[in-house]
Each structure stands twice: as C-alpha cells, then as structure tokens.
Amino acid sequence: MRMLAVFEKSERIRHIGHLDIQRSVQRGLRRSGLPVAYSKGFNPHILVTFASALSTGACGKREIMDVTMEEEVSEAVFLEKMNRAMPQEMQLCEARAVDQKYPALMASLQAARYDLLIRDQAQAEKLTGAIPGMMARETVTAMRKTKTALKECDIKPLIYELTAEGQHIFATLVLTEREACKPGMLIEALSREAGLESEVRMLITRTGLYGKNAEGSLIPLEQM
C-alpha cells in the first residue's frame, strides 16, 4: 500500500531547499518507526516521492508526499506517528491510504494554488489594480528561465484564476510535469502591467496542489 500525506513547510523553514526537505522527510519516516518500504540495491533508501518540488524561499500549506509501505498501516496511526517524528515546522494534517496501483501523483498534477503576500502596501495596490487589465489581454508574456537562457513565453493560458484581497494575491496556475507558470513569472508580468519598476518583495505560500476529475475540473490532488 501507499500513503499519501499532506504536510506543511512552515514560514520559518521556507529557505530550506527541496533536497533538504526530502532528506528531512526520509529521516522523519525513519524516526517514526513506521513500516516503510526501502528501495533494493546498493544504497537502499525509503520509497517516498513528492508531488512537486517546492522552491527554496516558498512556504507550503498542503504539500504532498507519497510513501510506499511495507505493511498495512491505518491513516490515523501514520499521522500520529509521523507528527511525533517530524519537526514542528513540517507537521502533517491528512493522510490517505491508497492502493499500490494508484497513479503517481506527479503524473496527475495539473495546477497549484498560491497565496502571494506582497510586502509593500503601495506595490500591492498597484499590482492588484493591474489584474483586470492583464486578464483582459489575449496574451501575457513573461520570461521563463531555462537551464541555459531566458525564454519568452505566453503565460495567459497558464492562469486558471487570479484574484486579490488586501495585500494578498491569489493565483491558481498550471503546474504539470511539462509546463508551469511560476509565481515569479506571474508577478513579473503583473508588475509590467502595473508599470512597477522596483523589485517586488513577496512571501510565496503554495496552498494547494490540484489534479483534474473526469469532468475536467480541478480537485485537490490528494482527493483524486
């Protein structure tokens, strides 16, 4: 069986990179004493994957790990043992036992929702004000960083939803194995729309990861 578990990456540890988060989860699983499965081979490691790597500097409210278990374990026991074994900054809030054949999370991932807290109030007002204008455009160009260069791309089709409240901008953006609109790209495009030249300081919190149901609507990935 596999266990899909929703966990938090708190604000305090948001600068911890994905590799370190992975290692922390591995060690947490080892501390928990839960019957987790290990890979075969020379350097065995725990079979745990993540729905999506969260960038360094971003917090995560509902990140998802996918752990292969050696024996059956109830969701409640999994949660209880893991929360004792994980630091305060990485607590779990939900677990769901699934079948071994359940599709890989990464393959089902379609979108992510973000809460972007704009630190400067004046900037927040300008950015928020620019949302309708930007959303009315046919195309919205942004720069996408590839390994070697900056590439121009159209992010308009990658935006599912864009709203604002106070200094928060809420965005649901495409995130699949093949393409993604990162929050930085969105804010860069929005800054241009708003005529902002100074750099925007913001706190990025990824609040959810989504897949699509049979009807094509977004639903939380862990509920698929």
Add this chain to the structure above:
Amino acid sequence: MELNDKIEKILEKVQKAPRYTGGEMNTAVKAWDDCPLHFGFCFPDTYEVGMSHLGLKILYGLINNESWSLCERFFMPWTDMIALMEEENLPLLSMESRRPLNAFDVVGFTLQYEMSFTNILAMLKMGGIPLESRERSETDPIVVAGGPCAFNPEPLADFIDAFMIGDGEDVMTELNRVILERKEKGLSREECLKSLAKLEGVYVPSLYDVTYNEDGTVAAVTPKCAEVPSVIRKRVVADLNNTYYPEKIPVPYTEVIFDRIMLEIMRGCTRGCRFCQAGILYRPVRERSMEKLIDLAEKLVGATGYEEISLSSLSSGDYSCLPELIRELMKRLKDKRVSISLPSLRIDSVLKESLEETQQVKKTSLTFAPEAGTQRMRDVINKGVTEKDLLEKVRDAFEGGWSSVKLYFMSGLPTETDADLDGIADLARKVIAEYFNVPKTQRAKGLRVTVSVSVFVPKPFTPFQWAAQDTVEENLRKQEHLKQVLNIKGVTFHWHEPYVSFLEACFARGDRRMGKVLRTAYEKGCILDGWNETFRYDLWMEAFKECGLDPAFYANRERPADEILPWDHIDCGVTKDFFRREKEKSDRAETTKDCRKGCNGCGLQRWKGVCSYANAGSV
C-alpha cells in the same frame, strides 16, 4: 513582530539562509519564563561547523535536561549576514527563540581552535555585550568558556569572565547553579565571580595578577585574594557510564560537516604522541561500556533517523572490545539500515576483522596517520607506528576492496631534516606498490592516495611546549620541497597554509598580552580567521606591530626548560615534570610505551582510581 519581519527580510537576501533558520528536529524550545536560568551556548564558527561538534550536543542536552535551565544556540554569522544585520540594526539572535545574546544570564563559548578567537569578540559585540570583562556591568551576562583552548586561557583572559577547565559535564551544572543564585539573590558580579572561582576546575582570570620579566617572559601569576587557588586543577569525569550523554540530538535540515550520530566510545588516549595536545588534555582514558553504548546507539537512531553512526574518540581502535562492539551494533542496527564508521583509525589498531565488517555496510576511504615519514622522526614524536605496520594495514585494506587511502603527516616537527620530508614521499610510493601487489582481479579499481601535510604547531601541555615552530619562510621552503618529491602518479598532495599555523602558534602559547593583539586585529576587521577567504594575515601583522609584540617571540622561540610558562598555573592532569622527561627522551629519539603496557607516571595517578592504568606508586 517587527523583529521577525526584519529577520525575514534579510533571510531573503542572505546566502545559505538555512544556517540561520533554526527549528530543527530535537531543538528544545523551552518556555523562557518557566526556566529561571538562561544559557546562551555560543559556537564561535559557522552553523555547519558548530552543528558537527559533539561537545555542543552534549552540553545543549545537559543544560536543557535540567528543569530550571534552558539552553539556546548561537553561531557565528558569515560576513554577508553580518553586513545585513548591521543594516537592519539586528543583534546576534539565538537559533531557538530569536533572543539577543545579552538577554541570557550566562553566555558560554566553546574554544575548539585558536583561529576562532576573533569570532568570540564579534559575537559578543553583535550580542550587545561589552568585549572585556572589566567593561561589563551588573546587567551584563556572565561570559564563560571551556574546551581544549581553555587550558591556556591567557590570550582570552581579558574577555572571558570564567573558564571551565577539563570535562564540562559536572562543572557546567555547578556553574549554572552559582549564576542562578546570583540572579535570585541579586548578588554582585564580583561576588558571583568569586564564588565561581571556588569551584573546582574554574579559573577566573580577573582574580589573578600576571607580572613579566624584562625579556617579556612571565615572572609570576598570583591570586589577588586568598580564597582562590593558586593552581587550577582540571575537572575529570570519573565514570563515563554515569555521566550525562544525550539520547536525542538536533538534526539539521541542511547538510553539516559531520551529519551523523557521534557516539563517544571513550575519552582520552594512552598513546602519548608527543605533538598531541588532545591526547594529554583528555587523559585519563575512560571507556563507555558496551551495554551503555548499544543502548545509546539505539536511542539515538530512533530519535534522529540518522543513517550513519561514527564511533568517536581519539583512538577508537584502542577501545578494549571494539570488534564485539561493532559486531553487536551491526547486528542491532542492520534492519534500520544504519552504517557504522570509524573515523580516527590508527594504523596499528585496525583489526582486519572490523575492516571487513565496516565494509559490509558502506565503503569509504581509509585514513591513516603516520604523522612523519621516517622511523627516526616517528620515534622523536613517539608515534608508535612502524612502516611495516602501516604497509600491512594498507595491504589489508587494498585486499579488502578499498582503493582510496588518505595519509596524514606533519612537517616542521622538532629535529626534522629534509630527509624526513623525503621519507613522506618514500612512504607514499610504498603504499602505491602495495596496491599493485594485490592481483588485479582482487583489488578495487581507481587507486587514490591523498597525502596531507599540515604545519606543526607546538602546543601547551605537550612535551613540545618549549619548542620553536619553523618560521613561515622555512615552511614555505619545505612546502616547495614536498611538492617536488611528491610529484608521483596517483598521489594528490594537500598542504596547509603556514601563515595560519604561525598565528595559531602565537595564540596557542600566548600570554595575557596577546589579548590586546586579538582586540586590535578584530577592530581592524579580522574575523573568521579559520577560513581562507576571510583570513587577513596583513592585518594581523599590523596588529602585532601596533601592540609592540613580536609574533616570533611566541611562535619561533625555543623556551628554556626553567621558564615560567603562561599556563603553568593550570593543572591539566599531567605534570610539567612528565613533559620535561618526555622532551629529553624525544631529543634522544627514545620512545615511551603506551600506558596500557604500564604506568608512565604522567600525573593522572593523583586522581584516585580514575585512570585504569595508573600505578599509584609511580612518580
């Protein structure tokens, strides 16, 4: 809230933010108001270095284990962080509750190496505490320090209120009690320091006067009042099985230098290598029992989730039932997929059996420390290892499937000639030959021999405490020579900077006047001197000049046998007389046997029943 905003702002800009975030697993966050005594544990180097240090984990656990005291950690920020903190007007903050250093009742520094001394000043300054003891007021914390460099406390005497000499476990709690009493009864700083000075193993430098001769040597160190001892005797924990050892340790998010469980299997060393200060300071040898170690290992694996345990001590191969211990640990931990490593293998104590067992889980490169290239030189330093021993162990390793070997040496040892340096290259060649002697089908591919040569630094409390260090120029010449003779296929040669070693030598055997040099260098901008990229030799030399002191007086001068040494008022357990005898034997290239083969009368016999090898009748 404003504080956290500022922190968040600078963490967005700083390099390697994870070293400043805190919130790691097993970092106790005790409620501030529930604990009457607040201890700020300062490691005067970066997070990655400090979190690799066993002493920090022991004392952190020990202080937090007491209901009435809490301990939070402080590390030295990197230069970019310091600049950002200054910009935002932020003080040095604890990793746990983000409180400034001067909010703590006690501030404790661990003194692991001399080149971290400027970091102490930097951390005090950033923490809002006056640098010098005499500048501190009633509201400032008591600043204490311990660790190996506390044995010659004089260069730091101006800055540290009280030193803890020797094993820290017992004295730590006693010291905290005295400081708690000060807080509760509102005693003055002076009264508190006087009470501290009465604790065994505690040295309060401000209660002692130092006078000098005309030639700059020490004339006398005398107590200012009758209540304090004229000689400060180090603390010794009698039984490691009954002393505190943490059952859970912090687990950093980010990788640190030693990112594993360190299981201290014993303390001390019986070998008596004459260059080795640690081998003296941690005497006598005390072993933890196998039962205790296995229990600790299982608890620590459960509490940390670490994948690796290293058995740590100065000479793990000497642990009396090492093969049994390794076998038992492996049996118990195999299912948990924990590998076991032995870091300080000595070439004459590696058991083939245990070699094969460590390999069963994980194979890393093997380290050997012959320390010197010729037998004569090894006899001078009493490194009881022969070429035959070394080559046998190397052959065992190559046959056992290792292909990577590290060899550690020192240059600049007393009486060394170029022939001794050439011996290093000869030895490297013989090691390579051993590899090729193993049939091709039986040996692992990719031979790698790394030869590391460090510059010898004479240390206090060793038979070489009177010796002159080679000058920087001479060391540079030797380095060139080594480069030429070690230009051998398959050999990688590493060399340590002689400039840093020169300064290290000044502080290692420095007197109280060195405090002025330290402060001057710090004020000129010297910090993080242990790091190549921040070490400023030029500023240090300026500082010496301005203070009217000659570094060569400390580093390159041979001391006469009857000179009063700046650390003579500290009793490290081993007597000056023993060092004198050892020095004389060293001059004759005569060796001294391992204590396990009979008591050499080093002085530890004065602690009744603590040294298992002591002969009470010996001198």
